[in-house]
Amino acid sequence: MRVSLGLSSVLLLPVLAAAAPPPPKNFYHPGDLIGVTCLNRTIDNGEHVADSNGHLQYIPFPPPPLSCSDERGSPATLRLPFLSESLLNCTIPALTDELYHLLEFYVHADSPLSCRIPRRPPGGERDLLPSSSSSGGEEWIPLVISLSGKFERSHLHISNHINLIVHISPDELDTTNSASNPGMVIDSAAAYSVSPLSPSAQTKIIPGDPLPLLFTLRCRLAPPLPKRRGADTDMGTRDGGVRGWTCHDSYGGLLSAELSRYGGRVYGVFPRVGVSKKVEEVWV
Structure with missing residues (x-):
């Protein structure tokens, strides 16, 4: 009998070891790369x-075979x-001839640069990009990039400095964290050219020219936007010494997202971004 019990215990070990992992938490983590x-x-x-x-076809930005390129040509x-x-x-x-002509449509707003980003990681904590161009049952957040510029007969002027704001909100499906430390998903997003009427803020292009697009990315809790200058939007506990989420808004050029504890997981504190913003090349 003891031998039989011993064998049963041994046979049970693989079963216990192969127990199903906890369900994935489908909300974003700091630093996750979100495809556009x-x-x-x-x-x-x-x-x-x-x-x-018959589904609308979505393709990466910029459209293939083009790509963004850093100074190393990657x-x-x-x-x-x-x-x-x-x-x-x-x-x-x-710029190819095809993309150049599409930019004409975008600048005239005849056909807007309509994009989308996933509301939450589609397949789990790290699988951020779907394998299909169709919806596939995923949740998508529309992102219209309003490009401004001026069309000439022989060339285009593009306002290539673009503000991109992403609003975030607590994940209503996240039941594993407290109200002070919820998982976060994307609520809404928008992007637009800055200083569209200023010639100094525009880049002259013709087919074959390089086109630098500079996106200034900011995150804000939603809703709403702060009502006063330098206002803070804070979501976290104040008396327990635990800060969940804080997005600071200051028109003096000091914008920061500080996070010391996120959903029970420690990630450290994010650096502040000053007036002289550091350019970050984000590649994969």
């Missing part, structure tokens, strides 16, 4: 392109680091 995909459009009239199933697509306040440099090395 945009509607595929034709250069003839700017109409969107559908896939074989190709990449635009991705947004979650909870980061950065200046993202997405330079397209050489």
Whole structure:
């Protein structure tokens, strides 16, 4: 009998070891890279392109075969680091005729640069990008990039400095954390050219030219925006010494996202970004 029990115990060990892992927490973590995909459009009239199933086709930005490129020439697509306040440099090395004509549509707003980002990580904590261009049952947040500029007969002027704001909110599906330390998902987003009427803020381009796009990324809790200058939006406990989430807004150029404890997991404190913002090349 003792031998039988011993064998039973041994046989049970693999079963216990192979117990199902806890369900994934489908909310973002600081530093996760969020892919940006945009509607595929034709250069003839700017109409969107559908896939074989009739779904609107979304492709990475910039559209293939183009890519962003850093000073080393490494190709990449635009991705947004979650909870980061950065200046993202997405330079397209050489404009094709197709993209140049699409930029004409975007500048005239005849066919907007309509993009989307996933509300939450689609497949778990680290699987951030879906494998299909169709919705696939995922939650998507629209992101319209309002490009401004001026069209000339022989060239385009593009306001290439772009503000990109991402609003975040507590994950209503997260039941594992306290109200002071909830998981975070994306609530909404918008992007627009800065100083569209200023010639000094525009870049003159023709087909074949490089196009540097500089995205100033900021995160804010939603809703609403602060009502006063220098206001703080704070979500966390004040008496227990635990700070959950804090997004500081200061027009003096000091914007920071500080986080000492996030959902029970310690991540450290994020650096402050001063007036002279450091350019961060975000590549994959």
